[in-house]
Amino acid sequence: MEKAEDSEAPLQASAGSAVSPVVMDSQPVVVLAENLQKRYGDVEALHGVSFEIRQGEVFGLLGPNGAGKTTTIEILEGLRQPDGGSARVCGLDPTSESKRLKERIGAQLQATVLPDKIRTEEALRLFASLYRRPAPVDALLTRFGLAEKRHAYFENLSGGQKQRLALALALVNNPELVLLDEPTSGLDAVVRRDIYSLIEQLRSEGRTVLLTTHYIEEAERLCDRVAIVDRGRVVALGTPRELVRGSGKGTRLEVRVERPMPIERIRQIEAVLDVREAGGAYILHAEPVPKAIVALVRLLEAEGNTLQDLHISQPSLEDVFVEITGRRMEE
Amino acid sequence: MAAIRIALTSVRLAMRTKAAMFFTFVFPLLFLFAYAGIFARGNPQAVAYLFGPVVVLQVMGSAFWGLGLQSVMRREQGSLRRYRLAPIGAGTMVGSSLIANFLLLIPTVALLVVCAMVVFHMPLEISIRDLAILVAVGAFAFAGFGLTVASVANTMQEAQIYNNMVWFPLLFLSGATFPLAMFPQWLQRVALFLPATYLVSAFQGVMSHADTLSAHWAELVALTVSGTFGLLFAWKLFRWEKEEKMKRSNKLLAVTFVVPFLLIGAWMNARGNPGSAWDAAFKMMSGGDSSAKASGSKTGGPATAVPAPPGSESGLVSDFDEGTPTAKFGSGWTVSTDSVMGGKSTAEMKVVDGGTEGSKGSLAVTGQVFAGAPYPWAGAMFYPGAQQFAPVNLSSKKEISFWAKGDGKTDRVMIFTKSLGYVPATQTFVAGSEWKQYSFPLTAFQGTDGHDLEAVLFSASTDPGTFAFQIDDVRFK
Numbered sequence: 001m002e003k004a005e006d007s008e009a010p011l012q013a014s015a016g017s018a019v020s021p022v023v024m025d026s027q028p029v030v031v032l033a034e035n036l037q038k039r040y041g042d043v044e045a046l047h048g049v050s051f052e053i054r055q056g057e058v059f060g061l062l063g064p065n066g067a068g069k070t071t072t073i074e075i076l077e078g079l080r081q082p083d084g085g086s087a088r089v090c091g092l093d094p095t096s097e098s099k100r101l102k103e104r105i106g107a108q109l110q111a112t113v114l115p116d117k118i119r120t121e122e123a124l125r126l127f128a129s130l131y132r133r134p135a136p137v138d139a140l141l142t143r144f145g146l147a148e149k150r151h152a153y154f155e156n157l158s159g160g161q162k163q164r165l166a167l168a169l170a171l172v173n174n175p176e177l178v179l180l181d182e183p184t185s186g187l188d189a190v191v192r193r194d195i196y197s198l199i200e201q202l203r204s205e206g207r208t209v210l211l212t213t214h215y216i217e218e219a220e221r222l223c224d225r226v227a228i229v230d231r232g233r234v235v236a237l238g239t240p241r242e243l244v245r246g247s248g249k250g251t252r253l254e255v256r257v258e259r260p261m262p263i264e265r266i267r268q269i270e271a272v273l274d275v276r277e278a279g280g281a282y283i284l285h286a287e288p289v290p291k292a293i294v295a296l297v298r299l300l301e302a303e304g305n306t307l308q309d310l311h312i313s314q315p316s317l318e319d320v321f322v323e324i325t326g327r328r329m330e331e
Numbered sequence: 332m333a334a335i336r337i338a339l340t341s342v343r344l345a346m347r348t349k350a351a352m353f354f355t356f357v358f359p360l361l362f363l364f365a366y367a368g369i370f371a372r373g374n375p376q377a378v379a380y381l382f383g384p385v386v387v388l389q390v391m392g393s394a395f396w397g398l399g400l401q402s403v404m405r406r407e408q409g410s411l412r413r414y415r416l417a418p419i420g421a422g423t424m425v426g427s428s429l430i431a432n433f434l435l436l437i438p439t440v441a442l443l444v445v446c447a448m449v450v451f452h453m454p455l456e457i458s459i460r461d462l463a464i465l466v467a468v469g470a471f472a473f474a475g476f477g478l479t480v481a482s483v484a485n486t487m488q489e490a491q492i493y494n495n496m497v498w499f500p501l502l503f504l505s506g507a508t509f510p511l512a513m514f515p516q517w518l519q520r521v522a523l524f525l526p527a528t529y530l531v532s533a534f535q536g537v538m539s540h541a542d543t544l545s546a547h548w549a550e551l552v553a554l555t556v557s558g559t560f561g562l563l564f565a566w567k568l569f570r571w572e573k574e575e576k577m578k579r580s581n582k583l584l585a586v587t588f589v590v591p592f593l594l595i596g597a598w599m600n601a602r603g604n605p606g607s608a609w610d611a612a613f614k615m616m617s618g619g620d621s622s623a624k625a626s627g628s629k630t631g632g633p634a635t636a637v638p639a640p641p642g643s644e645s646g647l648v649s650d651f652d653e654g655t656p657t658a659k660f661g662s663g664w665t666v667s668t669d670s671v672m673g674g675k676s677t678a679e680m681k682v683v684d685g686g687t688e689g690s691k692g693s694l695a696v697t698g699q700v701f702a703g704a705p706y707p708w709a710g711a712m713f714y715p716g717a718q719q720f721a722p723v724n725l726s727s728k729k730e731i732s733f734w735a736k737g738d739g740k741t742d743r744v745m746i747f748t749k750s751l752g753y754v755p756a757t758q759t760f761v762a763g764s765e766w767k768q769y770s771f772p773l774t775a776f777q778g779t780d781g782h783d784l785e786a787v788l789f790s791a792s793t794d795p796g797t798f799a800f801q802i803d804d805v806r807f808k
Binding site: 169 | 333336337340343344347348408409410412413414415416417418419420571572
């Protein structure tokens with residue numbers, strides 16, 4: 001299968017994955033999306049989304065709400081029909097070969113709604129029974145920490161337990177490809193980390209995973225490669241490291257000073273690429289960093305101001321997103 | 332069998348839901364007790380007659396308000412999406428709904444049967460197998476209806492509106508609430524376009540007329556065809572997502588949903604108006620006698636050339652000289668009162684010594700008429716046909732004649748004919764202390780010529796109070 005071209009991915013890296021580039025590139029393509037288009041009435045949800053996912057890869061679609069992530073994943077699941085473009089998943093057409101495809105993929109919806117009175121184990125056994133090669137339900141209950149809740153009604157499960165059940169349901173058919181639509185959305189940090197480790201287990205099992213998220217941390221931590229999606233387009237694609245490196249953003253400095261000062265003064269400091277204010281601090285991107293820090297300290301001394309705090313970090317995908325779209329992820 | 336697995340889970344879920352349990356078990360029992368206790372006054376025959384409508388209400392209710400609305404609710408809530416990710420199609424979902432609905436109806440109907448038999452001593456002439464077939468066919472027919480409404484409706488609110496639009500005509504024009512026999516003929520014709528009519532008609536035939544199920548093959552065929560069309564529509568129009576809107580072509584298809592019912596209604600009408608069968612079933616209930624049940628009957632078609640009853644040539648009905656209330660032809664005499672319609676009137680009849688002109692015996696009828704029933708009556712009824720209310724041709728006779736004496740009050744002689752329907756034609760007479768002969772031309776009974784005569788009732792007047800009269804030498808001349 002030919003590798004999909006992605007003309008709308010300006011930051012697409014030519015190098016392989018940071019995790020195992022050689023291995024990844026040699027793996028067969030499991031998902032191929034080519035120029036997917038979708039319109040809901042007057043709203044154009046997808047403007048030609050293209051990417052490919054190779055076997056064993058954890059691939060993320062990162063973008064704000066309404067970017068087109070869910071529409072893309074639902075087209076790949078066979079739940080929606082694209083208005084243009086094409087998709088192949090596990091070598092099958094999601095629309096015309098939907099039934100065969102569903103035997104081979106597992107999916108977790110953005111919101112999994114089950115009847116209030118269905119028990120955890122009952123739900124797993126029911127859905128497992130709908131497939132030709134079901135996974136052992138007891139093993140799933142144990143693996144997802146639901147063994148003690150096997151007799152609990154769905155309505156009595158906590159948010160985290162419901163999400164774990166949704167993930168377990170995505171694995172009832174022992175799928176080759178797992179599609180997760182915002183698997184940690186709305187969950188607290190502890191539960192989110194819990195879900196991260198479950199997804200990392202999927203990776204270690206060699207399963208191919210496609211997940212959508214609007215959490216930078218999630219994409220950076222879990223994904224081998226990320227496609228940043230905005231307004232129905234893939235605006236960047238690559239490993240998180242490649243994207244950051246390719247952004248030309250330089251190192252990120254978070255500076256707090258005793259007295260506020262005009263942002264223009266900071267922008268004029270040598271080696272500073274850009275600056276903005278956020279939460280009482282100045283966020284700078286600079287290169288080379290030592291030169292910028294020295295110049296900053298000198299400026300503060302000259303103005304009788306004091307440096308209170310300084311954090312140095314590499315730029316994040318958030319920065320990449322801001323650079324490409326001119327907006328922050330949550331806007 | 333994915334559909335069966337989903338259906339079994341649906342049944343288990345219903346059993347865990349209080350509202351579902353109420354509407355599955357308690358609600359139909361309330362209907363049974365209301366119908367049997369209030370309308371039938373505990374009369375076993377009347378309970379048998381009303382048992383069909385109670386079951387039909389449950390079958391229809393579960394299809395429209397259970398199955399249909401639940402289907403829309405699942406779509407609105409988004410729980411169908413989870414099923415959509417599995418390798419199953421719309422047919423599996425429709426099939427599972429159908430199976431679950433039937434599985435839930437089995438214990439409901441069983442409970443109704445047991446209660447009707449134990450509490451109200453309802454006779455059950457139909458076999459369990461035939462009852463299951465009838466319920467299954469009904470459930471099949473109306474599941475298609477309910478699911479089609481669910482497929483067409485975009486929201487719960489819309490579904491409720493559509494349900495009401497379909498539900499009320501089915502409820503009030505099918506005989507499930509008002510007896511079909513009470514309808515004018517043109518409305519009976521209209522009722523034949525409604526699938527619910529077929530189920531009510533078949534139920535009442537087998538429950539209170541001891542018909543075999545095969546006697547109602549036409550109704551069963553019509554219901555099966557209705558159900559098949561309904562389920563095909565439901566399958567074709569099935570939507571998984573609330574955002575999915577109906578395509579224009581499907582909207583047109585939805586409009587054609589009524590076509591099969593028009594065709595079936597036309598076919599049923601072409602077969603003839605089964606009004607006589609409905610009348611017979613209803614009057615059977617009113618008569619409160621089961622003697623004719625064993626002999627069976629034929630329903631479902633028009634009464635065409637009605638024969639003269641054998642033994643009627645001389646015209647003599649009864650002279651009561653043998654000491655028993657027997658008749659020279661027909662199926663004899665029974666007590667008939669308004670108790671089956673909720674009244675409290677009572678009557679007794681017995682052959683007593685001494686009749687007119689020195690004959691050996693006569694029929695004494697005594698009792699009390701109470702106010703309260705819409706049409707109070709109490710007296711003795713003669714059926715000229717081999718079965719109660721089976722019409723016979725006595726057009727060779729021109730009048731009815733009898734001798735009577737009594738307490739001096741006004742009494743009534745009432746004639747039932749097929750063409751008159753449920754309401755009999757009445758003439759009155761005053762039976763004094765001496766025997767006197769009374770003769771009424773048949774034409775005096777709303778112009779009847781006796782060609783479709785079903786019954787003759789000698790009754791006290793509608794005035795409350797005790798009554799007593801004797802009749803003798805009843806004959807057609």
